[in-house]
Amino acid sequence: MxxxxxxxxxxxxxxxxxxxxxxxxxxxxxxxxxxxxxxxxxxxxxxxxxxxxxxxxxxxxxxxxxxxxxxxxxxxxxxxxxxxxxxxxxxxxxxxxxxxxxxxxxxxxxxxxxxxxxxxxxxxxxxxxxxxxxxxxxxxxxxxxxxxxxxxxxTSGDGLHKRGYREVNYKAPLSETIAASLILLSYWNEDRILADPFCGSGTIPIEAAMIGKNVAPGLMRKFDFEKFAFIDPDEFKEEKKKCYQEIDYNKKLSIIASDISHKAIEIARMNSEILGLEEDISFFQKDIRELDLPNDYGVLITNPPYGERIGKKDVDELNRELGKLYKYLDTWSFYIISANEKFEKNFGKKADRNRKLYNGRLRSYYYQYFGPKPYKK
Ligand SMILES: C[S@@+](CC[C@H](N)C(=O)[O-])C[C@H]1O[C@@H](n2cnc3c(N)ncnc32)[C@H](O)[C@@H]1O
The missing domain is CATH 3.30.2130.30 (VC0802-like)
Structure with a gap:
């Protein structure tokens, strides 16, 4: 067969x-x-x-x-x-x-x-x-x-979102497969800056670093098929070897991961270390209200708090803050996954594109705001 x-x-x-x-x-x-x-x-x-x-x-x-x-x-x-x-x-x-x-x-x-x-x-x-x-x-x-x-x-066993690097979670982590989808749906590429100002356990920055360095997502985990009677283990070993050979170890990335919580930053850094990607992401604790980013055609992809843990008023305020940042960073593109119905109103602009998706059971939207194309030097 x-x-x-x-x-x-x-x-x-x-x-x-x-x-x-x-x-x-x-x-x-x-x-x-x-x-x-x-x-x-x-x-x-x-x-x-x-x-x-x-x-x-x-x-x-x-x-x-x-x-x-x-x-x-x-x-x-x-x-x-x-x-x-x-x-x-x-x-x-x-x-x-x-x-x-x-x-x-x-x-x-x-x-x-x-x-x-x-x-x-x-x-x-x-x-x-x-x-x-x-x-x-x-x-x-x-x-x-x-x-x-x-x-x-x-054939997978555990769901493929379980990559094996997120040993510790911080609060409401985004699924790894959704984080990867958000990145692949954006116009980010490995030569542009990527920022996640609400990084939590670091899922979006870590997935981006894996994409940027061409690290296959399944390298750190086990699959049920590895022990199936009808699977040739040598073929699996061969494919895994190919994936390792395709990693671009020399690629330099500009990925910024910040969060108001020290604990979150500590966890995110630890998770990135499991994959050896800690040098590719710059982690720091920062309230988004004090965040300073270079106005250099970056891509912001984020999953802001949605109100189950912080109050609705605070959610509205943080989304307004994101909107202010977008106005100031006029060369950037912004991509935000949110389940908050008033997101666009608080952000202050209707999205250029919008996609409905499910974050677990939570019906969410992926709001996409496109900045200018990067200037080629
Ligand atoms: C929904 S979680 C993000 C989860 C993340 N995508 C992950 O996969 O773990 C929202 C994050 O926003 C952070 N946060 C809340 N208020 C903030 C603020 N004012 N500035 C920066 N981060 C904030 C929280 O600490 C939390 O980690």
Whole structure:
């Protein structure tokens, strides 16, 4: 089995960014639906996508997709899959389930039937009455939508936002995949200044430094597929080696990360040290009201406080402060993710572009204010 269908799951509203990443990696014939991109690939691509995609949440193998309105149909179709190829005798396979707008609406029954069919199939090869499940984890999902079942295997394990560098969080950290998406949606490039004046645990500056130096986001973590029976570990090692060779160690970056909290700065610096990127980011404690930035075609990308911890009045005031900074820094572009409905009013200007996205469950907008194109010396 070499050809496989893979699915990159994404944050809602950010599918187009992941699609662009996939195209840049050379993938074609991509099918985009809400929160998902289907990719025609091979088993080798599992390593490539997990290691390199900055904005996807997980990489799944689409094992099969078929209509199912009865449990018999579900059982038979799941049984037809060659599970002896995917699973060893001791693999710890876990069945997860979902169902929407389907006759088979009981998720626990769908999981039970799927597991039963898998076990019966495995018994055609392994002569045991009980599967110990003492081996590596393999997460299998049965997902029904409009009476069509999709059976997938999750190759990532932990979500891909878990890069392995954010050991400590400060207050309300932004997901790493969203931070990377915000940067990739902006006009920042590694030769421009990037500032995050509300940096918290440093997610936006650290993701930018990784992009600037071409550090693949998956290099510091483990994936479930590394222990799968049907994956060649040498291919993974090879891809990882390639990623290391592609790092641009000599690239000089101008990334500024500040926050009013000393603690946040300490945490952000520690997180950047885990990746060895602390020299690429200038960290300092500063209230945004006292921040001084060079008016030199920089790009400000930030996630201001949104009021769950500080009062609404303070949120309004900080957004007004951001607006003042934008007026003063007339060569800069500003990009702000906010769930605050009065953001544009307080900032003092309607955004040039605006995109709805979900920061976890929080419906947010990405307000984009474009400055002039950088002057070429
Ligand atoms: C939503 S959090 C940012 C989270 C960050 N993106 C991360 O991934 O960790 C907002 C940050 O704004 C900081 N903050 C609040 N008031 C500030 C001010 N007046 N000046 C600068 N930073 C401030 C808080 O300390 C907090 O770290």
């Amino acid at each position: 070499d050809k496989v269908k893979l699915i990159a799951t994404t944050n809602f509203g950010l599918e187009a960014v992941t699609k662009r990443e996939l195209i840049e990696l050379g993938y074609e014939n991509l099918k985009v639906t809400d929160g998902k991109i289907e990719i025609e690939g091979s088993l080798k691509d599992i390593a490539v996508l997990n290691l390199r995609l900055r904005t996807a949440e997980r990489i799944l193998i689409l094992v099969d997709r078929f209509p199912a309105t009865t449990f018999e149909e579900l059982f038979d179709k799941v049984y037809d899959i060659d599970w002896t190829y995917f699973l060893r005798e001791d693999d710890n396979f876990i069945i997860e389930g979902r169902s929407r707008k389907s006759k088979l609406f009981s998720i626990s029954d769908c999981q039970r039937i799927t597991e039963k069919a898998i076990i019966e199939k495995l018994r055609t090869k392994y002569n045991v009455s009980w599967f110990e499940k003492s081996g590596p984890r393999v997460r299998i999902e049965v997902s029904l939508l409009n009476d069509v079942a999709e059976i997938t295997i999750d």
